[in-house]
Amino acid sequence: MQSKDHAVWGRSFPVKYLLVREDEEDEEGGDQLWARCAAVEGLFVDPVPPPREVLTLRGCAPAGWLRDAVNRPETAAGLLGDMLVEVSDDTQPVGWWELVDAVVLAQRPCRTDPSLVDVVMGAGVKNLAGGIRTPPPSPRFELFTRTNATAGHCRAVDGLFAARQEPPTIPMELIGCEPTEPLLSVLRRPRRWERAGAQLWTLDRTGRRMACHDVGLGIDGARPSVLGGALIDITLTDGGDNRPSSATRTVWEVWYQGAPTSPNQWAPYTSQGRAEWLTLTRQATRARRPDRTGGVHHLDGRYVTDVPGLHCALGEALAGPGGYFGWGWDAFRDCLCGGFGVAPPFTLIWHDAGIARQALADVVYDPGERLSYFEEVVRALERSGVTVVLA
Structure with missing residues (x-):
């Protein structure tokens, strides 16, 4: 229709x-x-945020931002933002929870393994999927940031399976x-x-x-x-x-006038507004399209000060104003596989790349790689056959 x-x-x-x-x-x-x-x-x-609760991550091996928060609880690193808990059985994940506005309250050595820690956290808790009420016989608890970067793992999470009212x-x-x-x-x-x-x-x-x-x-x-x-x-x-949040209404007002025709219209918005801009670009690109390869594309890096801004600028560089080439890490990797109008090999000239390098220096997708989000994106482009020129 x-x-x-x-x-x-x-x-x-x-x-x-x-x-x-x-x-x-x-x-x-x-x-x-x-x-x-x-x-x-x-x-x-x-939406009304979920009630605050106190949870304990038992036998935790923290990584990334969670490790920083555990090692430096007296600093702002204790503020984690939103996190995900994935619960798996012996074969596959069986449930997911979101810890909203998570904060590290305290930590102490694990009684059964001094190399691990018990982390006490405050957070709102949302059951995202799975619907399980009790842990499986041999559960695994994996921890992730909202951008799907690993935050470690633990043996148990006290309070996770408590009964809660549906919002x-x-x-x-x-x-x-x-x-x-x-x-x-x-x-x-x-x-x-x-x-x-x-x-x-x-x-x-x-x-x-x-x-x-x-x-x-x-x-x-x-x-x-x-x-x-x-x-x-x-x-x-x-x-x-x-x-969408009421804070993103102005983004919708821009899109109501028609698909964007000039670059950087997303730039004045906060991270939340830029993320909503990406949502609209994604919905505007519902069907996969034949790909073109080759050519030189220019990325305007003057306003790439956060992860949503990076993907807004990348989408515009490759597909024009309001263009889409992923809204986060996994979606970006999917776009590199083709079907979104442009596919490697091509050349990307990233102007003012130093702004993104500095702004995203502490944003880490995979702590094991010890690369910033900016560096991960550049490496993924190059490994897919893109010639990246940082200007």
């Missing part, structure tokens, strides 16, 4: 959103329009909706669809699909729209858990 085919409806205000669901009668899994909408309240939300769902209001027959059928029998899901497509001013979010189809109410006419307003009980 092409978004532009449904972006016009003959009213004085534009269609900004489409409610879309997979067509169950289409053998090829096509999309089916359920509603055009003029506005959405509750698209941008700041409450946050509703969403669809304003000024023109429903199609499938949605009208749901509105006649809303309970039937309490567990079903759909997608909310956000359109830019040209009608191009700009972003896509999963939403629930549990409907808490439908009523004549505040915009009048035959339109209706609908309350969804669950607007989804991957909505």
Whole structure:
């Protein structure tokens, strides 16, 4: 389904959103329009952080940032930010947790192995996947930073498997909706669809699909729209858990005007805003494209002061303003394998490379390599056949 085919409806205000669901009668899994909408309240939300808890990493061999925090607890290194805990059995990972805004509170030698430490941490805890309530018989606990850099491993994590309440769902209001027959059928029998899901497509001013979010189809109410006419307003009980933060609204306002046409529009934003910029570039590049090789590409390094900025600048160097070439380490490595419009071999001239080298000197993806994130990216490019010129 092409978004532009449904972006016009003959009213004085534009269609900004489409409610879309997979067509169950289409053998090829096509999309089916359920509603055009003029506005959405509750698209941008700041989720309530999880309650703070105290955890103990037993028999821990810390690495990277965690090692620094353990060795220097009296400094700001004790502030770790978000971390991931991966729990594995004898064969594979079985569960993942996020430790939100983790802080090292104390550390002491492990009683059973003096070469290891017990680390006491404060953090909010989110169960990301797996749903396991007890550890497997022979568990392994691997620790990672939010950028997937290893932070070590431990034998156990006291408090990790505690029972926790699921966070409450946050509703969403669809304003000024023109429903199609499938949605009208749901509105006649809303309970039937309490567990079903759909997608909310956000359109830019040209009608191009700009972003896509999963939403629930549990409907808490439908009523004549505040915009009048035959339109209706609908309350969804669950607007989804991957909505952008309210702090990134200005980034969306830029993209609503259309795909970026000039470079460095991402540069004025904070790391959070730049990360959201990358999210929109990724969604704008939904399908893999034929690759071109060769040629010389210029990377403007003047504003590469963080990891999101590096990937914004790299995407623009290789694919033009608003271009995508990965949003983080793993995605960047995937792009080097081809399918995103450009593939090695080619030449990349990185102007003002010293800014990124200095800004990312303490950002480490793999502590075992003892390279900064900047150095890791350069090495990955070169190993893939890219000639990198640091200017």
